[in-house]
Amino acid sequence: MAITAAVNDKKTFVKDFTRVTRDIEASQKIHRESMTYLQGVVRTLKRNKVAMISLGFIVFLLLVAIFGPMIFPDYEKQDLLHTLQKPGAGHILGTDELGRDVLTRLIRGTRVSLFIGFSAETINLFIGIIYGGIAGFIGGKVDNIMMRIVEVLMSIPQTLVMILMLTILKRGVVTLIFSLTITGWIGLARLVRGQVLALRENEYVVAAKVLGASKKDILFGHLIPNAVGPIIVNYTMSIPGAIGAEAGLSYLGLGISVPEASWGNMLQFGASQFPASLWLFFAPAVLFALAMLAFNLFGDGLRDALDPKMRK
């Protein structure tokens, strides 16, 4: 009833409101800071607690890999009087069958395993970007032939390639990385090609062409940077694969051989002593599992952050 009364009596209606003068400057002021795509990604990523913890752990592992062996250099030092000691005051994680300190070896193993993972996948990254980029960008017959080659290589099981290479070549870190890269780049090459195929029809590519940019500049200056999101996600997720492959090969005696330490050969030795010397198994197993989780969860978070659909 009050409303109808107010409407009927126009004077009261107007009196209840005061006119606000229009302030053009204030109405056009942007309150929210403008944000580039990258800033948005970083913000979303920062809000994802799981991804941030994972990233923290990965950074921690990298620091351990780089600086750890400088502080604990004696990973080969044997102490035959104190073999298979349980974790305690002298050796925080105990000693192995030759009296080597497990913590020191674990630190050394972190360096070796991460080195294998990162360098193999970085090589794969470069080969994949160049191969996939060229195939997708040139297209037509060249693309057809390049993709047929990829399909053939894709059918060759990676473990078998690795086993073959490690049986005939000298075993060691370099051969291991080499055998991981023989067929390892294929997934990335396919991904990059798909991205380039989708992106090259965009207006900014046409604009770059019109402005006279060379093919190389268009590919590496425009197309690849725009495809960088999925590429980074793929890179992050493939590192644990490479580290895991080394562990699998260790079981066959084809991984990194002692006295050098790696997560793979420590796991293998720990598993062979299970459950008599539990610490030999659990120390590498827990670290290994945590590292795998961290890489995978960070990759997941990164994918979500890079996906504009997931933005809030």
Add this chain to the structure above:
Amino acid sequence: MRKYILKRILLAVVTIYVIMTLTFFIMHSIPGTPFKMGNDSLSEDTIAVLMERYGLDQPLYRQYFKYIGNIFRGDFGVSTSNGYRSVSDIIKTSFPVSADLGIRALIFGTVAGILLGITSALHGGKPVDHMSTVIAIIGISVPSFVLGTVLQTILGLGLSRWVKLIFNTEYQLFPIARWESFRYTLIPSFVLGMGTVAGLARLMRTSMLDVIDQDYVKTAKSKGISNRAIVWKHEVRNAMMPVVTVLGRMIGGVVTGSYIIESQFAIPGLGKYLVNSISSRDYTMTMGLTVFYSIFIVGSMLLVDILYCVVDPRVRLTK
């Protein structure tokens, strides 16, 4: 469709041929002869006779054509570490065991993986979802020999010790070695299937989440169809498509990827021979098995691709 299938078959043949050729030249790049590996007791004359006997004195191209011809006839040469038994004979007796293990693991892995993926997609963001993500990532990242060791110790040895204490029998519910009855297959199949569970669960989850947002699901809901029917008839059925695509790759991977588990559980399958041939530097065996495995993997991928194309009309249209 016929053109597509023909193309696929041609590609498979080329792939197998490339693998055969590569293995041949890799084999020949190893210095020395197969007979002068560790034992230098053989005299020069004996080696010459052996080289002639196995045709190794002939020029490379003739050896190559003979090798290709022999593979087509199913002859992979002899295994030096198994008393010169022929490789194809070993494959014949031990591949069925590997295939048996692989199929069991595959059935377990597919069913469990798909169910886990569905459950976690339906409970997106809740603890069940996080749990299954963790299970999936652990399944992907923990090497099978680690999982196998833990299960062998806890379920195999630990349990049988308790059984012996309480019931005073030697009965083992989960034997940890050999391949005899159903009980023997449980742990190895579980361990081998775990990778498939993990991979499929993640794939199924993303695929389900994609489908749940589709308009036809909303239509089905607005029609008043029961929740259960929507999940199984509309969501799961459509979400299965990408899963079927990767299945071909997985069949090959699971059946041939069991070498670690086979040697760990003393299962007389092909994988155990592969591991042994590597450690005893039996090159003919390693190479023969590589070629055989590749043929199997390429073949199973081809089969699934063709079946997929026959079953799903959408694939036919896009190709």
